[in-house]
Amino acid sequence: MRSRRLVISVAVIAATIGLAPGIAQAAEPVAPGVGAPAVDLTKAAAPNLNTFKSPAERSVRKALPGAKGGVSAQQAAGNPDLALVLNAAATTAHAFDLETTVISADSTLKVTVDWGDGSSPDGMDAYGSTVLKSSHTYARLGQYTVRVTVTDPANQAEVVNDFQVMTAGSDFVAHTPTRLLDTRDGTGAVRGKVPAYGSTRVKVGGNGAIPEGVTAVALNVTVTNTTSGGHITAFAEETERPTTSNVNFEAGQSVPNLVIVPVGKNGYVELANRGSESVDLIADVTGYFTRADAAGYTPMTPVRFVDTREGLGTARGQLAGQQTFGTKIGGLRGVPEGITAVALNVTATGPKEAGHLSVFPGGGNVPITSNLNFTAGQTVANSVIVPVGPDGTIDVRNGAWAGTDVIVDVVGYYSTDSKAAYMGLKPVRLLDTRDPRWIHGPMQGRGYIWQALSVGEPGIAGYVLNTTVTNTAGTGFLSVAPDPNTREQYRQGNQVFPERPTASTLNWTAGKTVPNLVQAGSGKNGIVDFWNQGWDKTDLVVDIFGYYESN
Numbered sequence: 242m243r244s245r246r247l248v249i250s251v252a253v254i255a256a257t258i259g260l261a262p263g264i265a266q267a268a269e270p271v272a273p274g275v276g277a278p279a280v281d282l283t284k285a286a287a288p289n290l291n292t293f294k295s296p297a298e299r300s301v302r303k304a305l306p307g308a309k310g311g312v313s314a315q316q317a318a319g320n321p322d323l324a325l326v327l328n329a330a331a332t333t334a335h336a337f338d339l340e341t342t343v344i345s346a347d348s349t350l351k352v353t354v355d356w357g358d359g360s361s362p363d364g365m366d367a368y369g370s371t372v373l374k375s376s377h378t379y380a381r382l383g384q385y386t387v388r389v390t391v392t393d394p395a396n397q398a399e400v401v402n403d404f405q406v407m408t409a410g411s412d413f414v415a416h417t418p419t420r421l422l423d424t425r426d427g428t429g430a431v432r433g434k435v436p437a438y439g440s441t442r443v444k445v446g447g448n449g450a451i452p453e454g455v456t457a458v459a460l461n462v463t464v465t466n467t468t469s470g471g472h473i474t475a476f477a478e479e480t481e482r483p484t485t486s487n488v489n490f491e492a493g494q495s496v497p498n499l500v501i502v503p504v505g506k507n508g509y510v511e512l513a514n515r516g517s518e519s520v521d522l523i524a525d526v527t528g529y530f531t532r533a534d535a536a537g538y539t540p541m542t543p544v545r546f547v548d549t550r551e552g553l554g555t556a557r558g559q560l561a562g563q564q565t566f567g568t569k570i571g572g573l574r575g576v577p578e579g580i581t582a583v584a585l586n587v588t589a590t591g592p593k594e595a596g597h598l599s600v601f602p603g604g605g606n607v608p609i610t611s612n613l614n615f616t617a618g619q620t621v622a623n624s625v626i627v628p629v630g631p632d633g634t635i636d637v638r639n640g641a642w643a644g645t646d647v648i649v650d651v652v653g654y655y656s657t658d659s660k661a662a663y664m665g666l667k668p669v670r671l672l673d674t675r676d677p678r679w680i681h682g683p684m685q686g687r688g689y690i691w692q693a694l695s696v697g698e699p700g701i702a703g704y705v706l707n708t709t710v711t712n713t714a715g716t717g718f719l720s721v722a723p724d725p726n727t728r729e730q731y732r733q734g735n736q737v738f739p740e741r742p743t744a745s746t747l748n749w750t751a752g753k754t755v756p757n758l759v760q761a762g763s764g765k766n767g768i769v770d771f772w773n774q775g776w777d778k779t780d781l782v783v784d785i786f787g788y789y790e791s792n
Contacts, residue, residue, distance in 0.1 A: 289456075289664060290331045295404035297324040297344060305397040319396030320346045325389055327402055333700065334410025334662040335792035336378040341389050343371050351392045357385035367391070378792050381534040382408045382662055410662025410790060411456040412535035413655045415528045415582035415628035418601050418610040421448060422512075422524035425466070434466065434519035435512070442478050443524045446508030457503050457530040457665050457787070458510060459626045461612055463523040464488050465495040470754075471516020476668075478505035482513055485668040485784040489709055489754045490516070495614040497523075499624040499758040501705050501786055503665045504529075525610035527626050528582055528655075530663050536581045537659035538789045540652065540703035540762030542722060543586065543744035544574050547637075547649035550590075559591070559644030560637070567603045570651065571633020582655040583629055584760050586746060587637070588622040588648040589615045596641020600627045603634025611640065620748040622718075624652075624758040650744040652760050653703065661702035661789035672771075672783040675712070683712065683778040684771070689739070690781070693728045695767035695788070702789045703762045708746060708771065709782040711754040717775015718745040719757075723764020739770055749779070 302323065326342035341352060347369040354363040356377045363375050379385065388403035422429035422443045435441045443460070447453045464473055472486040480503070488498040502510050514520050547554035547568050555566040572578040589598055597611040613623035627635055639645055671692065674683050684690060695701035710719060720742035730736040747757035761769050773779055 289409045291407065291409065292331075293329045293404055293406045295327040295402050297326050299404070300324040300400045300402045302398065302400045305392070305394070305399055320348055320393050320398050322346065323391065323393055323398055323400045325391055325400055325402040327387070327389055327404055329387065329404075329406050331409035332376070333378070334664050334790040335380070335382065335408055336376060337406055339375045339377070339387065341373045341375070343367055343373065343391055345370050345391070345393065348393050348395050351394070353390045355388040355390075357387055379408055380792055382410055382412055382532055383534050407532055410664055411530035411532055412537055412662055413528055413530055413582065414535045415655065416451065416526055417605065417628065418525055418527050418599070418608040419449065420523070420525050420610050421445065421460070422522060424521045425523070429524070434521050435514045436519045437514065437517050440511050440513040441522060442509045442511045444508060445504045445510055445526070445529065448508070451526070451529055452531070453508060455504050455529040455531050457501055457663065458526060459528045460500050460502065460510065461497055461525045461527065461610065461623075461625070462488055462500050462512065463495060463497040463611065463614065464490045464520050465523065466521040467494055467516070467518070468492050469516055469518040471514065471518070471520070473522065474513045474515060475500045475502040476511055476513070477503040478507060478509035478511040480505065482511075483668040485670055485707065486515070486709065486756065487707060489711070489756045490520070491754065496756075497611065497613050497623050498756050499626065501758070527628070536655040536657055537791075538653055538655055538661045538663065538702065539659040540760060540789065541575060541654070542762060543650045543652050543742065545648065545650050545744060546570065546574065547647060549646045549648075554649065559646050560639045561644045562596070562639055562642040565607070565636050565638040567634050567636045568649065569632075569634050570629055570654075574651070576651060576654050577656065577658070578633060579658070580629055580633065580654045580656040582626055583635065583651060584653040584655070585625040585627065586622055586650040586652055586744065587613060587625050588620065588745060588748065589613060590620040590646045590648065592617055592619060592641060592645035593643035594641050596639060596643075596645065598647065599638045599640060600625050601636050601638070602628045603630030603632060603636050605630060605636065607638055615645065622745060622747050622757055624760065653762070660791040663787055664790055665787040666785060669785050670782070671785050672781060674780045675782075683780045684773040685778055686717070686773060686776040689770045689772040691724050691726070691731065691768055691770050692783070693768050695763055696728050698767060700790050701763050701767060702791050703760055704769070704785060704789075705787040706759045706761055707756060707784045707786065708759050709754065709756040710747065710749050710779045711782065712780040713749045713751055713753055713777070714779060715775055715777030716750050717773060717777065717779065718748040719781070720744060720772040720774055721746045721759045721761050722770050722772070723762050724766060724768035724770045725764070726768065727766050728768065742772060745774070751777075
């Protein structure tokens with residue numbers, strides 16, 4: 242087992258711009274050292290990569306059974322200082338490095354490590370005082386008792402030291418969509434708008450059916466009743482507010498965005514209003530992450546499951562006002578049966594009036610929660626994580642009184658058979674094309690930027706990103722997909738032009754700033770492409786909040 246030394250090469254270090262559809266060449270790779278430095282995910286994930294220790298004083302000594310009869314008391318009492326010092330450090334979502342310091346007289350020893358998960362113990366030979374290193378990967382998340390035994394046959398002595406370790410990754414527990422915060426009516430907070438440059442908090446851990454000690458939560462955060470532009474930043478309470486953003490808004494807009502955000506030790510998430518005027522905030526929960534074994538994640542190349550414009554996945558024609566359709570997810574198009582929740586990108590297009598869409602488990606009661614808001618004629622998308630019904634279905638309800646078309650793309654799913662656990666990060670800005678260190682300027686129409694995120698790390702299955710477009714010059718949409726090329730192909734200039742994706746991540750019109758969370762798969766090479774599917778230029782901002790890692 243190797244320790245994590247995962248480095249993100251930011252786009253300004255290794256990126257290329259696709260010139261136009263059908264043109265099979267791209268600009269030369271950007272020379273290293275331009276723009277922001279690379280980001281070490283180990284450092285960003287450090288708060289979750291805990292260490293565990295057990296001092297020599299916890300060593301328990303006993304004489305071997307053979308010490309009785311035929312062995313002198315002097316021999317049985319030999320090597321009186323024999324002891325163990327244990328130090329373990331989490332290296333990945335499922336793995337640890339263990340350092341065993343043996344304190345001993347000069348004698349031939351046998352050291353055994355029992356990892357506490359039923360796997361075969363690791364045996365090592367040693368002589369006298371020494372330091373031994375070993376590693377282990379747990380198949381399932383949780384807390385385990387690691388027991389190390391050192392045996393000195395010559396002196397008929399044995400010493401045992403043990404301690405408990407907790408894996409660093411988190412699994413997902415689906416939760417019926419539930420409103421935790423609404424400042425308009427005082428749900429979960431004092432009634433009233435969140436002031437300019439102020440904040441409010443959301444009780445997560447210990448709230449209703451959500452247990453204490455959860456590590457992160459999936460919230461749909463909506464900002465409304467806005468009178469100026471700004472953005473909302475979500476973060477764990479009692480931690481430093483990051484410089485990244487989650488929801489961007491303009492005056493008069495109601496904007497939702499899914500966030501996967503760490504939960505503070507006290508069980509709260511803080512929502513900071515970084516606008517110059519007060520706003521109302523709404524937060525709906527659809528699931529949470531816990532270090533107990535639950536459901537892992539499997540990313541997918543986005544697959545379209547529903548398009549009411551074509552009759553895909555449901556009846557053809559707009560979803561009428563105040564009406565609901567159900568669609569099967571589990572067991573179709575690469576998604577297995579038995580999933581607990583599904584990660585979606587849901588788009589409303591061509592609505593006849595303002596309204597919202599609610600996505601919830603198939604056959605369940607219609608919740609008061611919403612997943613995306615729209616105005617008449619608008620095309621708007623939002624990421625959604627939602628539990629599935631017992632039959633593997635989801636329902637989509639149009640909360641407006643008039644019709645709208647609906648598109649549903651599946652980007653991944655959660656299940657007990659999925660192996661990738663979530664690793665939250667201190668949020669990091671990966672790319673900002675407005676930054677003067679980014680020498681290429683805005684994304685060009687019909688072009689793409691590739692970004693190496695986890696090259697040489699096959700255990701990384703996907704990433705939790707927030708993408709934002711701003712300074713948009715026309716109408717378009719953003720697509721995010723794995724890149725088929727390796728970093729070496731880009732460096733050597735022999736890359737192939739990636740196949741243009743068809744699924745959308747977010748949609749925009751001229752002059753708008755639009756955010757959306759993206760759960761992007763890593764593909765075969767750990768490289769992700771960001772596509773400008775419009776014909777006009779736009780600026781792009783990308784923040785990373787975490788990644789999924791298999792065992």
